[in-house]
Amino acid sequence: MACQLDGEVELSAAVKIPDRLLKRDQERVEAAERRKEVQESQTVTEEKSDYFSRGFNAEKAVIESLLSICSNLDRDKAPRVLEEVTLKIQQLQKFFNDSVVFLTQYELRQAQASLHTLQSTLDEKRDELLPKKKFAFRSRKAETSNSKATPVSTDSSQHSKSDGGTQDARSAELHVADGNIGAEQCGITNVDSQTLTMSAEEIQQRDVLLTHLTNCKVRLLGSPSTLHIKHVRDCEILCGPVSSSIFVDHASGCTFAFPCQQLRTHNTTDTRVYLHVTSRAIVEDCSGVRFAPFNWSYPGIEADFELSGLDKDRNNWTLVDDFNWLAADTHSPNWAILPESERRSSWD
Amino acid sequence: MGLLTILKKMKHKEREMRLLMLGLDNAGKTTILKKFNGEDVSTISPTLGFNIKTLEHRGFKLNIWDVGGQKSLRSYWRNYFESTDGLVWVVDSADRLRLEDCRRELSALLLEERLAGATLLVFANKQDLPGALSKDAIREAMALDDIKTHHWCIIGCSAVTGENLLMGVDWLLDDIAARIFTAD
Ligand SMILES: Nc1nc2c(ncn2[C@@H]2O[C@H](COP(=O)(O)OP(=O)(O)OP(=O)(O)O)[C@@H](O)[C@H]2O)c(=O)[nH]1
Ligand SMILES: [Mg+2]
Numbered sequence: 001m002a003c004q005l006d007g008e009v010e011l012s013a014a015v016k017i018p019d020r021l022l023k024r025d026q027e028r029v030e031a032a033e034r035r036k037e038v039q040e041s042q043t044v045t046e047e048k049s050d051y052f053s054r055g056f057n058a059e060k061a062v063i064e065s066l067l068s069i070c071s072n073l074d075r076d077k078a079p080r081v082l083e084e085v086t087l088k089i090q091q092l093q094k095f096f097n098d099s100v101v102f103l104t105q106y107e108l109r110q111a112q113a114s115l116h117t118l119q120s121t122l123d124e125k126r127d128e129l130l131p132k133k134k135f136a137f138r139s140r141k142a143e144t145s146n147s148k149a150t151p152v153s154t155d156s157s158q159h160s161k162s163d164g165g166t167q168d169a170r171s172a173e174l175h176v177a178d179g180n181i182g183a184e185q186c187g188i189t190n191v192d193s194q195t196l197t198m199s200a201e202e203i204q205q206r207d208v209l210l211t212h213l214t215n216c217k218v219r220l221l222g223s224p225s226t227l228h229i230k231h232v233r234d235c236e237i238l239c240g241p242v243s244s245s246i247f248v249d250h251a252s253g254c255t256f257a258f259p260c261q262q263l264r265t266h267n268t269t270d271t272r273v274y275l276h277v278t279s280r281a282i283v284e285d286c287s288g289v290r291f292a293p294f295n296w297s298y299p300g301i302e303a304d305f306e307l308s309g310l311d312k313d314r315n316n317w318t319l320v321d322d323f324n325w326l327a328a329d330t331h332s333p334n335w336a337i338l339p340e341s342e343r344r345s346s347w348d
Numbered sequence: 349m350g351l352l353t354i355l356k357k358m359k360h361k362e363r364e365m366r367l368l369m370l371g372l373d374n375a376g377k378t379t380i381l382k383k384f385n386g387e388d389v390s391t392i393s394p395t396l397g398f399n400i401k402t403l404e405h406r407g408f409k410l411n412i413w414d415v416g417g418q419k420s421l422r423s424y425w426r427n428y429f430e431s432t433d434g435l436v437w438v439v440d441s442a443d444r445l446r447l448e449d450c451r452r453e454l455s456a457l458l459l460e461e462r463l464a465g466a467t468l469l470v471f472a473n474k475q476d477l478p479g480a481l482s483k484d485a486i487r488e489a490m491a492l493d494d495i496k497t498h499h500w501c502i503i504g505c506s507a508v509t510g511e512n513l514l515m516g517v518d519w520l521l522d523d524i525a526a527r528i529f530t531a532d
Contacts, residue, residue: 264394282418
């Protein structure tokens with residue numbers, strides 16, 4: 001009875017508890033429940049991304065070990081291992097793509113960086129271990145400074161089909177290059193510390209390629225149809241109006257000046273671009289790229305502008321898209337406008 | 349009948365097709381799309397994201413998706429695979445240094461389940477450039493003859509002159525139509 005009485009007393013006491021306190025208690029209980037829910041859902045995503053990390057890292061380790069052994073392999077075994085690595089990286093990329101939805105920004109970036117590193121290591125090993133591409137045109141060293149670089153063609157007669165036996169995919173590419181008799185590649189490759197000029201007759205409305213140049217000054221006095229610049233270091237490259245796109249990859253410490261329809265800049269660091277672009281310039285995997293308005297000229301540039309079809313009055317040199325920086329509200333740290341005080345005004 | 353089947357039936361009654369254009373950056377995808385549609389091609393910027401165009405051609409309604417090909421965008425391609433009837437793979441025939449990348453990306457796509465039923469048209473673009481590889485050279489470099497999983501065809505073209513664009517699209521439509529509209 002006493003008990004019951006006590007109970008009653010308590011009950012009546014409880015009834016007297018102000019609503020305010022009751023409400024607060026209820027909120028506390030609800031909050032605890034919410035926390036529990038959040039925790040539970042977190043463990044679900046944690047489990048998923050944990051599953052991803054473990055799977056990803058295990059596969060990454062396998063690929064890394066394959067890559068590390070292939071330098072010590074017999075020449076004839078290396079292509080097969082590299083082909084296997086190619087396939088594994090592809091599968092890993094797909095695994096990553098399929099997991100994107102439940103990964104955190106941090107994990108995304110980590111995984112992307114790892115994939116990127118694996119891919120570049122693979123590319124390096126390929127360069128190191130596999131026969132060089134046959135369509136790399138003959139390297140022709142300029143003999144004297146100010147010498148004229150002439151367009152060099154892929155000379156199919158020079159290349160025997162010595163590696164015709166291998167079955168890896170890469171050799172298919174080599175065969176093509178070997179069989180590629182009609183097509184000529186116009187450009188300059190493998191030159192160190194020279195001044196090189198190509199004239200209008202050589203480059204007019206052609207696709208021009210400049211690769212593996214170090215510490216060179218290059219003048220292209222005409223209007224190419226398109227221009228590719230790859231693996232250049234400490235070079236100054238000036239070019240007349242390019243009808244379509246200019247594609248730059250792996251440049252560092254360079255100065256460029258050219259007009260074009262599109263500029264596509266990749267893997268480039270510490271480089272100044274004096275630009276006239278009628279649509280847009282982009283950067284991807286770049287840092288320290290700085291832009292200024294195109295201000296170089298040469299006799300005949302007006303006619304070359306005409307020929308290129310570029311609008312001389314439309315220059316969007318300040319509109320640069322960084323494909324690694326999609327935040328609209330903050331400026332990409334990878335490119336900037338070159339301050340006027342640092343711009344060059346004379347080129348000779 | 350499942351919802352998907354009903355949707356497919358409806359779509360096919362309207363003779364509607366979904367085409368997906370992919371390829372490395374700078375291949376000329378957007379230029380092909382605009383040229384085909386009779387638009388100005390001189391103002392095209394590198395694609396940050398995608399373009400979609402709906403157009404009528406030979407009584408078909410074509411929904412053409414053109415997705416940016418920059419490296420940083422390639423992981424998003426998968427978002428566009430669903431219910432693709434035709435895949436248009438665009439190659440810059442003058443970009444010899446990236447042919448291997450190009451082959452690798454295409455072969456990865458062909459492993460995708462959601463593209464398993466799609467017809468493949470390869471455009472060997474930029475044939476107007478003096479240094480362009482011929483469509484047969486591209487065919488060999490990309491090992492197209494090894495493709496057994498998809499109907500495919502390669503056509504040399506130029507988005508700038510417009511050469512062969514129509515021929516490529518017509519082949520694609522014929523192949524898709526033969527597969528899906530006559531099947532019911
Ligand atoms: N000479 C020549 N240039 C072309 C041709 N097709 C496209 N181009 C040029 O190539 C450059 C790239 O073309 P886009 O259409 O922007 O390439 P895209 O494939 O859409 O590139 P992303 O949007 O980055 O994926 C532009 O400067 C075009 O003018 C062609 O058939 N011949
Ligand atoms: Mg585009």
